[in-house]
Amino acid sequence: MNIREFYTITENRPVARDVFKMRLAGNTAAFSRPGQFLNIALDGLFLRRPISVADYDEKGVWIYYKVVGEGTRRMSAMIPGETLDVLTGLGNGFDVTKSGVHPLVVGGGVGAPPLYRLTRELCGAGKAPHVILGFNTASDLFLVADFQAMGIPVTVATADGSAGVRGFVTDALRENELPYDYVYTCGPEPMLHALYDATNVSGQYSFEARMGCGFGACMGCSCKTKYGYKRICRDGPVLEKEEIVW
Amino acid sequence: MVDTRVQLSGLTLDNPVIPASGTFGYGYEFAELYDINLLGSFSFKGTTREARYGNPLPRIAECPAGMINSVGLQNPGIDAVISQELPRMRKVFHKPVIANISGFSIDEYVECCAKIDQEECVGLIEVNVSCPNVHNGGMSFGVSPESAALVTREVRKVTRKPIYIKLSPNVTDIVSIAVACEKAGADGISLINTLLGMRIDLRTRRPVIANKMGGFSGRAIFPVAVRMVYQVAEAVSIPIMGMGGVSSARDVVEMMLAGATAVQVGAANLVNPYACRDIIEDLPRVMESLGIHSLKEIIGGAHR
Ligand SMILES: Cc1cc2nc3c(=O)[nH]c(=O)nc-3n(C[C@H](O)[C@H](O)[C@H](O)COP(=O)(O)OP(=O)(O)OC[C@H]3O[C@@H](n4cnc5c(N)ncnc54)[C@H](O)[C@@H]3O)c2cc1C
Ligand SMILES: Cc1cc2nc3c(=O)[nH]c(=O)nc-3n(C[C@H](O)[C@H](O)[C@H](O)COP(=O)(O)O)c2cc1C
Numbered sequence: 001m002n003i004r005e006f007y008t009i010t011e012n013r014p015v016a017r018d019v020f021k022m023r024l025a026g027n028t029a030a031f032s033r034p035g036q037f038l039n040i041a042l043d044g045l046f047l048r049r050p051i052s053v054a055d056y057d058e059k060g061v062w063i064y065y066k067v068v069g070e071g072t073r074r075m076s077a078m079i080p081g082e083t084l085d086v087l088t089g090l091g092n093g094f095d096v097t098k099s100g101v102h103p104l105v106v107g108g109g110v111g112a113p114p115l116y117r118l119t120r121e122l123c124g125a126g127k128a129p130h131v132i133l134g135f136n137t138a139s140d141l142f143l144v145a146d147f148q149a150m151g152i153p154v155t156v157a158t159a160d161g162s163a164g165v166r167g168f169v170t171d172a173l174r175e176n177e178l179p180y181d182y183v184y185t186c187g188p189e190p191m192l193h194a195l196y197d198a199t200n201v202s203g204q205y206s207f208e209a210r211m212g213c214g215f216g217a218c219m220g221c222s223c224k225t226k227y228g229y230k231r232i233c234r235d236g237p238v239l240e241k242e243e244i245v246w
Numbered sequence: 247m248v249d250t251r252v253q254l255s256g257l258t259l260d261n262p263v264i265p266a267s268g269t270f271g272y273g274y275e276f277a278e279l280y281d282i283n284l285l286g287s288f289s290f291k292g293t294t295r296e297a298r299y300g301n302p303l304p305r306i307a308e309c310p311a312g313m314i315n316s317v318g319l320q321n322p323g324i325d326a327v328i329s330q331e332l333p334r335m336r337k338v339f340h341k342p343v344i345a346n347i348s349g350f351s352i353d354e355y356v357e358c359c360a361k362i363d364q365e366e367c368v369g370l371i372e373v374n375v376s377c378p379n380v381h382n383g384g385m386s387f388g389v390s391p392e393s394a395a396l397v398t399r400e401v402r403k404v405t406r407k408p409i410y411i412k413l414s415p416n417v418t419d420i421v422s423i424a425v426a427c428e429k430a431g432a433d434g435i436s437l438i439n440t441l442l443g444m445r446i447d448l449r450t451r452r453p454v455i456a457n458k459m460g461g462f463s464g465r466a467i468f469p470v471a472v473r474m475v476y477q478v479a480e481a482v483s484i485p486i487m488g489m490g491g492v493s494s495a496r497d498v499v500e501m502m503l504a505g506a507t508a509v510q511v512g513a514a515n516l517v518n519p520y521a522c523r524d525i526i527e528d529l530p531r532v533m534e535s536l537g538i539h540s541l542k543e544i545i546g547g548a549h550r
């Protein structure tokens with residue numbers, strides 16, 4: 001199987017403070033589930049950068065990335081027509097069959113992108129997801145309109161109250177009356193942990209780790225679970241709530 | 247037609263390219279990507295007596311032209327390797343494999359080597375003496391000629407398979423250690439393991455790696471590795487598996503000119519999962535462009 005592809009940038013523009021949307025054209029045959037990721041090689045940097053895929057079709061993928069260091073800064077300076085060496089179809093991704101009819105989908109900051117395709121697939125499977133997106137402040141908001149366009153309830157929370165509910169996603173959850181029977185989430189680890197404690201239903205949680213390879217070869221990302229050690233890059237990034245050890 | 251075959255302690259390898267221990271698992275992940283039987287061989291993940299989880303996360307830090315890892319020898323332990331991993335590995339790799347053995351005491355090395363000696367699929371044992379010795383205040387067996395020779399002598403007694411001692415570069419005189427291993431009965435020398443390194447995050451002002459320090463490897467260390475292989479080749483007459491920063495067919499040729507009979511590729515597999523396949527496909531073309539008909543003929547060529 002080939003997982004190494006050369007993608008051509010077709011769009012790369014800012015969508016919020018320090019957050020860019022990039023569209024890439026190329027072979028997406030290796031993708032099979034929402035929540036999988038790319039590992040992107042950048043000139044002059046030794047390790048690849050793992051970035052979740054927001055959505056894909058047969059022509060390419062789109063991603064959202066936040067500029068936090070040298071690699072993402074270089075990505076932000078790239079222009080359409082340039083190519084990227086990427087490893088594709090990485091990670092287990094979310095399983096949309098596990099939830100009931102009312103899944104709760106919770107994203108924090110740049111954890112939101114992989115939930116976009118997930119939510120689309122949940123809707124496609126006849127489910128009625130409720131989406132909660134958490135950000136620090138109003139100028140950080142992105143993807144919100146895309147979720148709303150699916151015609152489902154979307155609640156926004158900001159830590160400073162400049163948009164939506166004031167506080168964290170767990171505050172938005174508490175104020176909300178909508179029922180849910182399952183949780184899908186991706187975001188910073190403290191948010192995942194708070195949500196784990198605040199909900200009493202099962203769910204799937206997507207984690208991050210510093211990666212050496214991204215495809216299961218180096219044990220650089222191995223974490224402890226209730227059912228033994230798992231590689232975040234290959235056996236994850238999505239873990240079932242029942243197996244998580246904090 | 248060029249000849250890429252080399253002889254390594256009685257084994258004939260189709261080519262000298264061997265993925266290095268810890269960067270290729272037990273081969274399965276790569277077998278999904280290409281036919282790994284085109285490799286000369288491969289060295290599987292370092293194995294200890296007991297199962298080890300290894301070090302806390304983060305275990306990986308980026309460096310200019312390289313990386314630091316502090317995986318800490320995560321492995322399921324020798325018994326599980328033999329009963330679970332090797333049967334699975336044999337389904338995807340049909341050539342003799344290299345067993346990489348680690349230990350924190352002489353007993354552990356001896357027990358692991360005695361057990362792996364019974365495995366038919368293992369063509370060669372690579373004994374990693376870079377790990378800390380629990381009986382010696384955590385100093386690695388690989389730091390002195392005496393302790394490296396002691397490990398060599400003791401494992402020699404329990405196996406007839408070729409034994410290669412894998413040396414650490416974090417020493418004052420690698421040549422004297424290699425010579426001591428040869429005298430103690432080693433069939434060959436593998437070098438180099440990772441260089442001890444460290445990165446500090448400027449924002450948090452803390453080490454990037456949870457364990458603070460880790461093993462530096464990748465392209466950046468290639469000149470250090472070539473130098474050490476060259477020095478050891480001057481002093482010993484047993485074969486050398488050279489490694490450290492190898493990432494192209496030209497690097498393979500350079501390592502062999504320095505004195506390596508076979509060449510291992512580590513970190514390069516992690517950034518390009520097809521690295522070894524690409525190197526092997528490139529080798530004939532590179533050989534032709536350099537006027538090399540048989541790789542065997544260039545081993546140690548730089549010493550003349
Ligand atoms: C499975 C997965 C999916 C991700 N999806 C997204 C996404 O959709 N959008 C997005 O903006 N970010 C995402 N991230 C985080 C993203 O990988 C990092 O922000 C990015 O690697 C930072 O690179 P840098 O060179 O800019 O930062 P630097 O700090 O200069 O990077 C130095 C090294 O640390 C690594 N690193 C730094 N931060 C992280 C981190 N949070 N997670 C893992 N490695 C890190 C880098 O990869 C690099 O090896 C994801 C991470 C993982 C593990
Ligand atoms: C992630 C990782 C894990 C490693 N694990 C082992 C190991 O278990 N045993 C061992 O002898 N060497 C181990 N090594 C060292 C490599 O086998 C090799 O000696 C070293 O990385 C130098 O080669 P390179 O520069 O091509 O990576 C590891 C290296 C890396 C990068």
Ligand code: FES
Binds near residue numbers: 212222
């Ligand atoms: S990053 Fe290498 S195993 Fe996960």
